[in-house]
Amino acid sequence: MSARATTRRRQLGATMRKLRARKGLTLEEAGRLVGVSKATVSRYETQEGPVKWLVVDALCRQYDATEAERTAVVALAKDAKQQGWWNSFADSIPESMNLLLTLEDEAVREDHFSCVYVPGLLQTRDYNTAVQRANEMRLAPQEIERLVDIRMKRQDILSRPKPPHLWAILDESVVRRVVGSRSVMKEQLSHLLLANESPDITLQILPFAKGAHTAALGSFVILGGAEASLDVVYVDLHVGSLFMERDEELDRYRLAFEYLRAQALDMAASSAVIDSVRKEL
Numbered sequence: 505m506s507a508r509a510t511t512r513r514r515q516l517g518a519t520m521r522k523l524r525a526r527k528g529l530t531l532e533e534a535g536r537l538v539g540v541s542k543a544t545v546s547r548y549e550t551q552e553g554p555v556k557w558l559v560v561d562a563l564c565r566q567y568d569a570t571e572a573e574r575t576a577v578v579a580l581a582k583d584a585k586q587q588g589w590w591n592s593f594a595d596s597i598p599e600s601m602n603l604l605l606t607l608e609d610e611a612v613r614e615d616h617f618s619c620v621y622v623p624g625l626l627q628t629r630d631y632n633t634a635v636q637r638a639n640e641m642r643l644a645p646q647e648i649e650r651l652v653d654i655r656m657k658r659q660d661i662l663s664r665p666k667p668p669h670l671w672a673i674l675d676e677s678v679v680r681r682v683v684g685s686r687s688v689m690k691e692q693l694s695h696l697l698l699a700n701e702s703p704d705i706t707l708q709i710l711p712f713a714k715g716a717h718t719a720a721l722g723s724f725v726i727l728g729g730a731e732a733s734l735d736v737v738y739v740d741l742h743v744g745s746l747f748m749e750r751d752e753e754l755d756r757y758r759l760a761f762e763y764l765r766a767q768a769l770d771m772a773a774s775s776a777v778i779d780s781v782r783k784e785l
Contacts, residue, residue: 516560517548517550521549529567530542534563534566556581557581603745604745608668611668613668613671614670614671614726615726616670616673616724617724617760622683622696623725626672626707627655631683632656669705671705672706673709673768679693679777679781687785689785693779697782700774700778707774708765708771708774709773717767725737725739736748737749
């Protein structure tokens, strides 16, 4: 199975489990409603083997999924064998990034909180290169270039006719931390100012003056699907990646983001801070 199929199957399985649990059905009960075996329903939820989109569609209807949920899940089932643009890089990126790219490829919005680096979707090439070089695991120049290529290509989603809305809240330390060099950082800050003028991007700075805050322990991303029930939280733990999709986990991170959004400066004030820091370099 291709990397693309693997990640789509993981997302499909997780969503099907969530919808069935929400309806309160057992595997056997769900299978009986659409005329398939308990084993078939289980297989659809555990990423094993091919899926038939007609069965997925029938299950979604029995689960009382919304139209948007059903459409999104059926699309996953239909496209399970398709390969994304990152397939050619599959040998050099971890499975967690395959999953992130799959989720991001279909997200309608992304809510980011960053407390160390500028979010990857908003990084310049030189800034990202400096980040890769700072990795404690020393990488060969060609490997760094390959990783940077992937991250730059990832930004193409922001140029789509209907791009996801990107809402990024940056701790003030992110714009004050000089990554690479002063010139690299100055270019990065200029890029952020330009990004904050886009109708599809909202950028806020969480100032030092706010003190302790709800997400002081780390950065996170909420990848939003067509329906809230399809949302996934992504946390980069540096030693690995964590994806969370349970309702209680989603609620916790959504609430955290709401608090951060309320504490952060508005867009105009945020741009003023970025411009001030840029002028200091």
